[in-house]
Amino acid sequence: MNILVINCGSSSLKFQVISSDDGSVLAKGLCERIGIDGAITYENVRDHLGKEKTVTQIEDHKKAISLVLDALTDVKGGVIRNLNEIGAVGHRIVHGGEKFTKSVVIDDSVLKAIREVSDLAPLHNPANLTGILACQALMPNTPMVAVFDTAFHQTMPPKAFMYALPKKYYEQYKIRRYGFHGTSHKYVSEKVAEYYGKKPEELKTIVCHLGNGASVSAVKYGKCIDTSMGLTPLEGLVMGTRSGDLDPAVVSYIADKENKSAYEVVQMLNKESGVLGLSNGLSSDFRDLWKARNEGNKDATLALDAWAYRVAKYIGAYAAAMNGVDVIAFTAGVGENDCDSRKLIYDYLGYLGITIDDAVNAATRGKVQEISTKDSKVKVIVYPTNEELAIAQETYALVKDLK
Numbered sequence: 303m304n305i306l307v308i309n310c311g312s313s314s315l316k317f318q319v320i321s322s323d324d325g326s327v328l329a330k331g332l333c334e335r336i337g338i339d340g341a342i343t344y345e346n347v348r349d350h351l352g353k354e355k356t357v358t359q360i361e362d363h364k365k366a367i368s369l370v371l372d373a374l375t376d377v378k379g380g381v382i383r384n385l386n387e388i389g390a391v392g393h394r395i396v397h398g399g400e401k402f403t404k405s406v407v408i409d410d411s412v413l414k415a416i417r418e419v420s421d422l423a424p425l426h427n428p429a430n431l432t433g434i435l436a437c438q439a440l441m442p443n444t445p446m447v448a449v450f451d452t453a454f455h456q457t458m459p460p461k462a463f464m465y466a467l468p469k470k471y472y473e474q475y476k477i478r479r480y481g482f483h484g485t486s487h488k489y490v491s492e493k494v495a496e497y498y499g500k501k502p503e504e505l506k507t508i509v510c511h512l513g514n515g516a517s518v519s520a521v522k523y524g525k526c527i528d529t530s531m532g533l534t535p536l537e538g539l540v541m542g543t544r545s546g547d548l549d550p551a552v553v554s555y556i557a558d559k560e561n562k563s564a565y566e567v568v569q570m571l572n573k574e575s576g577v578l579g580l581s582n583g584l585s586s587d588f589r590d591l592w593k594a595r596n597e598g599n600k601d602a603t604l605a606l607d608a609w610a611y612r613v614a615k616y617i618g619a620y621a622a623a624m625n626g627v628d629v630i631a632f633t634a635g636v637g638e639n640d641c642d643s644r645k646l647i648y649d650y651l652g653y654l655g656i657t658i659d660d661a662v663n664a665a666t667r668g669k670v671q672e673i674s675t676k677d678s679k680v681k682v683i684v685y686p687t688n689e690e691l692a693i694a695q696e697t698y699a700l701v702k703d704l705k
């Protein structure tokens with residue numbers, strides 16, 4: 303079955319068509335600047351036709367989806383003859399609140415529930431909903447599945463997910479830690495178990511999803527028991543542009559000093575902070591930061607050191623939370639590709655009995671590779687994530703028996 307995977311942002315839409323038979327990608331692409339002007343980039347991966355970018359007016363998400371479907375069925379570059387060859391659509395949904403603990407087939411009640419938790423992710427969930435409605439309008443008979451970023455973390459116990467606030471804030475507004483990147487944490491923790499010939503129930507795994515956004519999770523015997531992101535993806539690690547953990551009093555202090563609203567300060571924490579802020583605005587991209595660091599730039603050096611230190615602290619915390627750890631996995635843009643940043647982290651981990659083969663680490667980029675030595679007490683592995691494939695697989699699992 304061909305599965306169309308849709309990841310809708312407020313002004314963008316990423317898509318892939320994946321075959322459930324072998325997980326291969328038939329086509330993929332991106333619609334950008336939706337509602338502003340517009341462009342679609344499309345790639346027929348199956349026939350190696352390369353990327354093609356077309357600048358065209360895209361007034362809304364419905365138009366974007368119709369452009370995607372046109373490209374997929376195009377006589378020249380398409381990968382299907384008609385829309386009946388798409389068996390199902392899998393939608394990435396950022397926030398499932400407490401309602402969704404796993405992926406679900408979309409019906410009216412699911413749409414209503416996604417709408418109800420939109421307050422928790424005001425930038426993302428409305429865009430995700432728009433994507434679903436646009437697909438439903440153009441493919442009314444195709445089953446659709448919602449795959450939530452938060453779902454995998456719903457197994458966290460209250461002692462991990464509750465903030466130490468007056469209880470009414472949880473009861474009235476559902477303010478608690480939710481966690482994100484769940485599709486990736488689930489996929490990587492399951493794949494790593496498979497790699498070691500174990501069931502997820504047999505392992506204590508720490509997954510470090512280190513991309514532009516970044517989070518760590520503690521997966522004990524197949525279940526997430528803690529993760530570094532919170533009510534929103536701002537909590538936890540130092541990220542590309544997000545501060546991660548800080549004293550909440552910073553918000554009112556800056557608001558007072560600069561005559562800003564709390565909202566404006568939080569925007570700054572989301573968009574101008576992290577390694578971008580620490581490097582004095584140099585870059586949020588780790589390649590730029592390493593180049594500057596190697597040329598002696600002190601701000602870039604501090605940014606990378608502070609970033610790695612925070613990851614190392616979370617690994618220590620989660621080893622404690624699980625009373626041990628069997629496997630530490632690195633994934634996402636930085637985790638998969640950046641051996642120097644990985645080294646900054648693992649240099650803290652000797653106390654866990656971890657030894658790393660530096661040469662193997664240095665040669666590992668974007669592929670599955672154990673980087674710890676044979677006698678290391680804890681396995682350390684690089685395992686590329688694949689959120690689109692994970693969404694396609696979850697979607698297929700839910701729709702394959704539908705009639």
Ligand code: ADP
Nearest residue numbers: 512513514515586587588589634635636639640
């Ligand atoms: P997100 O999905 O959160 O946008 P990604 O997982 O795609 O992020 O990671 C993007 C980040 O990965 C980039 O900002 C860049 O810093 C880093 N990255 C990607 N490739 C490399 C590389 N070869 N070396 C170092 N860093 C890299």
